[in-house]
Amino acid sequence: MSEEKYIPKSKIAEWFDSRLPLLSMAHHLREYPTPKNLNYWWTFGGILTFCLITQIITGIVLAMHYVAHADLAFESIEHIMRDVNYGWLLRYIHANGASMFFLAVYIHIFRALFYGSYKAPREMIWIIGMIIYILMMATAFMGYVLPWGQMSFWGATVITNLFSAIPLVGEGIVTWLWGGFAVDNPTLTRFFSLHYLLPFLIFGLVILHIWALHIPGNNNPIGIDIKQRSKDTVPFSPYIVVKDLYALLIFLIIFAGIVFFVPNILGHTDNYIKANPMVTPSHIVPEWYLLPFYAILRAVPSKLGGVIAMFGSLFILIILPWLDTSKVRSAVFRPLYKIFFWILVGDVLLLGYLGAMVPEGWYLFFGRLATIYYFAHFLLIMPILGFKEKTLPLPTSISEPVLDGKN
Amino acid sequence: MNNSYLLLTTIIILLIAFLYLSWIFVSNEIENKNKDKKNRRDFLYTASYTLGAVGVGAVIWPLVHQMNPDASVKALSTTEVDVSAIEPGKSITVLWRGKPVFIRRRTQEEIIEAQNIKLSDLKDPQEDKDRVKKPEWLVMLGVCTHLGCVPLGNKGDYKGWFCPCHGSHYDTSGRIRKGPAPTNLEIPKYEFVDNNTIKIG
Amino acid sequence: MKNSYKNFFLIIIFTIFCLHLNLQASEERTSLIKTDWSFKGVFGKFDRGELRRGYQVYTEVCSSCHSISELSYRNLSEKGGPEFSIEVTKNIAESFEVIDGPNEDGEMFPRPGRLSDKFVKPYPNIQASKAANGGAYPPDMSVLVKARKGGAAYIYSLLQGYSDAPEGYVLDDGVYYNKYMPGNQIKMPNVLSDDLVEYSDGTEATVEQMAKDVSSFLTWASEPSLEARHKMGFKVILYLIILTTLVYFSMNRLWSRIESKE
Numbered sequence: 123m124s125e126e127k128y129i130p131k132s133k134i135a136e137w138f139d140s141r142l143p144l145l146s147m148a149h150h151l152r153e154y155p156t157p158k159n160l161n162y163w164w165t166f167g168g169i170l171t172f173c174l175i176t177q178i179i180t181g182i183v184l185a186m187h188y189v190a191h192a193d194l195a196f197e198s199i200e201h202i203m204r205d206v207n208y209g210w211l212l213r214y215i216h217a218n219g220a221s222m223f224f225l226a227v228y229i230h231i232f233r234a235l236f237y238g239s240y241k242a243p244r245e246m247i248w249i250i251g252m253i254i255y256i257l258m259m260a261t262a263f264m265g266y267v268l269p270w271g272q273m274s275f276w277g278a279t280v281i282t283n284l285f286s287a288i289p290l291v292g293e294g295i296v297t298w299l300w301g302g303f304a305v306d307n308p309t310l311t312r313f314f315s316l317h318y319l320l321p322f323l324i325f326g327l328v329i330l331h332i333w334a335l336h337i338p339g340n341n342n343p344i345g346i347d348i349k350q351r352s353k354d355t356v357p358f359s360p361y362i363v364v365k366d367l368y369a370l371l372i373f374l375i376i377f378a379g380i381v382f383f384v385p386n387i388l389g390h391t392d393n394y395i396k397a398n399p400m401v402t403p404s405h406i407v408p409e410w411y412l413l414p415f416y417a418i419l420r421a422v423p424s425k426l427g428g429v430i431a432m433f434g435s436l437f438i439l440i441i442l443p444w445l446d447t448s449k450v451r452s453a454v455f456r457p458l459y460k461i462f463f464w465i466l467v468g469d470v471l472l473l474g475y476l477g478a479m480v481p482e483g484w485y486l487f488f489g490r491l492a493t494i495y496y497f498a499h500f501l502l503i504m505p506i507l508g509f510k511e512k513t514l515p516l517p518t519s520i521s522e523p524v525l526d527g528k529n
Numbered sequence: 530m531n532n533s534y535l536l537l538t539t540i541i542i543l544l545i546a547f548l549y550l551s552w553i554f555v556s557n558e559i560e561n562k563n564k565d566k567k568n569r570r571d572f573l574y575t576a577s578y579t580l581g582a583v584g585v586g587a588v589i590w591p592l593v594h595q596m597n598p599d600a601s602v603k604a605l606s607t608t609e610v611d612v613s614a615i616e617p618g619k620s621i622t623v624l625w626r627g628k629p630v631f632i633r634r635r636t637q638e639e640i641i642e643a644q645n646i647k648l649s650d651l652k653d654p655q656e657d658k659d660r661v662k663k664p665e666w667l668v669m670l671g672v673c674t675h676l677g678c679v680p681l682g683n684k685g686d687y688k689g690w691f692c693p694c695h696g697s698h699y700d701t702s703g704r705i706r707k708g709p710a711p712t713n714l715e716i717p718k719y720e721f722v723d724n725n726t727i728k729i730g
Numbered sequence: 731m732k733n734s735y736k737n738f739f740l741i742i743i744f745t746i747f748c749l750h751l752n753l754q755a756s757e758e759r760t761s762l763i764k765t766d767w768s769f770k771g772v773f774g775k776f777d778r779g780e781l782r783r784g785y786q787v788y789t790e791v792c793s794s795c796h797s798i799s800e801l802s803y804r805n806l807s808e809k810g811g812p813e814f815s816i817e818v819t820k821n822i823a824e825s826f827e828v829i830d831g832p833n834e835d836g837e838m839f840p841r842p843g844r845l846s847d848k849f850v851k852p853y854p855n856i857q858a859s860k861a862a863n864g865g866a867y868p869p870d871m872s873v874l875v876k877a878r879k880g881g882a883a884y885i886y887s888l889l890q891g892y893s894d895a896p897e898g899y900v901l902d903d904g905v906y907y908n909k910y911m912p913g914n915q916i917k918m919p920n921v922l923s924d925d926l927v928e929y930s931d932g933t934e935a936t937v938e939q940m941a942k943d944v945s946s947f948l949t950w951a952s953e954p955s956l957e958a959r960h961k962m963g964f965k966v967i968l969y970l971i972i973l974t975t976l977v978y979f980s981m982n983r984l985w986s987r988i989e990s991k992e
Contacts, residue, residue, distance in 0.1 A: 200872065204955075207591070208591035208595050212591065214959075368978055371977055382966060
């Protein structure tokens with residue numbers, strides 16, 4: 123992006139910037155030409171950055187009091203909740219912050235699916251985003267083990283056991299992951315170390331994610347490239363900053379509502395029971411944001427098949443830019459795809475619901491149906507639609523439809 | 530102590546907000562001179578910034594305060610010691626708030642020694658009677674006031690304590706006599722719950 | 731812009747609805763006895779009387795089998811709880827014997843409890859507890875209300891839910907029938923009976939009263955920060971609403987420049 127070059131306002135600024143161009147970068151970020159027709163679905167990138175920083179700060183502060191040992195972990199969290207100054211607040215922010223983080227990331231991903239933000243030339247942003255998503259899931263999974271409740275322990279047991287499905291080396295990998303013959307203290311301590319590490323990897327990837335974005339520039343609701351910077355864009359600061367701030371505040375109201383009034387609503391009561399290797403909970407379920415994958419895992423009758431399907435469901439998302447053959451980016455001008463998009467949303471919500479149910483009877487039947495449909499959407503519908511769909515005529519530029527009052 | 534942290538943080542946040550606002554205002558004026566346009570720094574924007582700054586301050590406080598001693602640590606701030614088994618001329622050392630406390634039952638000799646001094650001889654002048662509640666019992670923090678080592682009892686040139694780290698000598702009242710330590714061994718808050726029990730803290 | 735709002739909220743509502751189903755779904759069980767709880771809702775607070783009577787029920791009825799080991803005696807005098815005076819709380823602590831040590835001879839020794847001590851446990855460990863209770867471990871009650879679906883209402887119902895097994899129902903040995911226990915079989919016998927406890931505030935100790943009081947007490951034990959949380963939450967959300975409004979108008983004022991320029 124070539125906006126006006128940064129002119130240092132003082133001698134010190136010039137000295138500094140010529141050696142480490144941070145001030146130039148800040149200037150670029152402030153002036154960055156952003157399409158002026160972005161709607162509120164575009165505010166979730168900023169919201170996600172806020173969530174990441176919140177989780178890191180509350181996490182670091184909690185780590186000052188948490189004890190990562192199987193005999194003490196559960197009690198150390200009660201110590202945080204009862205004795206540490208504002209401990210209850212930090213804990214509830216961190217636990218519910220994870221859920222808010224995933225809520226935001228799902229909206230962010232579905233925004234990309236609807237508006238074609240993953241399509242050329244933005245494939246790299248999409249792939250980095252998928253890696254961030256995978257690391258988020260790993261981080262959240264390990265974080266959930268740390269309180270050492272029944273769900274922590276048994277969720278860890280079930281998910282780590284999956285790797286035994288890998289032929290030949292599977293058992294060895296699982297023993298290596300556990301550091302023993304079952305999930306136990308060695309597993310807990312290494313999960314704590316990695317849970318602390320991964321968010322910083324995510325942070326680095328977020329910087330690459332934004333860098334990759336700034337090469338082609340933002341997508342926008344109509345999916346048309348910027349034609350004239352002066353007519354089609356606004357400088358990022360203050361216009362987008364204020365809009366992102368407004369959206370963030372609405373998000374925070376919801377976040378605060380949960381943290382202060384229903385802080386345990388998204389959790390599972392069984393995790394307030396200390397981990398017991400002799401007693402399995404009646405229903406082992408992961409946190410809500412992992413439920414769709416859990417449903418896919420259990421839909422396939424074979425263990426290895428389930429694992430392949432689960433990882434496969436992520437993998438086909440990664441290669442989506444090459445599965446979607448349409449020349450038109452935004453679903454605004456793709457009436458058929460729009461319908462299939464909403465069906466996919468419904469399908470994923472259904473998978474989430476089924477992930478919490480016992481995989482028997484009608485639940486299992488619909489779980490299988492929804493799984494097949496999920497794969498069909500990406501492997502059949504997306505490629506075929508690109509060729510067959512009759513798209514609506516595209517406007518010539520971003521500023522044109524704005525004048526008409528359309529969005 | 531809580532209130533002063535809060536006040537300090539609020540002041541710092543408001544100061545930063547004020548500086549930022551001024552910077553905006555000033556750079557706006559410069560911009561205006563270049564662009565020849567009217568751009569009022571409305572009350573609306575100012576109000577938003579100020580209210581936002583208050584929010585930032587309110588967020589920072591719990592993050593700072595969580596590192597202060599928690600309720601369980603504060604609850605352990607006193608300890609009771611049974612001193613009935615201590616013979617004259619003997620000491621015990623107890624742990625209080627993570628530090629050693631010397632409790633010595635002094636002999637008559639040691640008491641007289643402690644009381645017969647010239648204040649001008651002392652680096653940190655203090656009468657023995659100001660350091661004890663009952664002359665027979667000396668209760669003090671076993672932490673050298675130089676750099677924090679634990680002095681050894683029944684050693685040193687003044688029949689009191691000697692700190693091996695840098696050679697500070699303390700007398701039978703725990704006062705610094707020779708060496709680099711600047712002040713006498715600290716007397717914690719304590720009281721005799723009954724004749725056999727001392728409550729420290 | 732209106733359309734985006736509609737879609738956004740529809741999706742949020744849908745998701746919350748799904749989560750709600752999620753939470754309710756897997757249990758088909760008798761619906762719990764309904765009663766009002768003073769601590770429910772945005773402005774919920776504990777009733778001091780309930781907490782104090784509940785503490786009495788815990789001490790006199792439950793504590794012989796159930797530990798509540800994350801509570802400290804000082805919690806009884808702290809804000810947001812039963813709020814006994816310091817003197818009363820000290821007396822309570824001193825009425826219990828705590829094992830301390832090792833002393834100079836390397837032995838453990840008993841001493842009266844202090845404010846800083848955690849609540850004394852009826853058994854030294856889980857195995858001893860199981861052995862003394864027919865192989866079943868009476869769970870620690872520190873977070874029991876948060877560890878059971880239905881929370882306080884579940885405890886309240888369970889304590890009143892004992893009855894004879896229905897016709898033809900086969901009850902295992904050493905097990906009792908309870909309407910609200912998942913699976914209907916519970917190892918704990920019915921412990922509450924009218925006037926079992928003589929309340930120091932003179933309230934009549936019916937089974938229902940004791941069940942209510944002890945459930946409230948256990949809710950506080952699981953969530954001592956509840957009142958502080960509600961108070962702070964009210965202020966935070968009020969603040970956020972005001973700030974959001976200000977930022978909303980700032981945003982519109984700012985963006986009006988763009989919309990009018992063309």
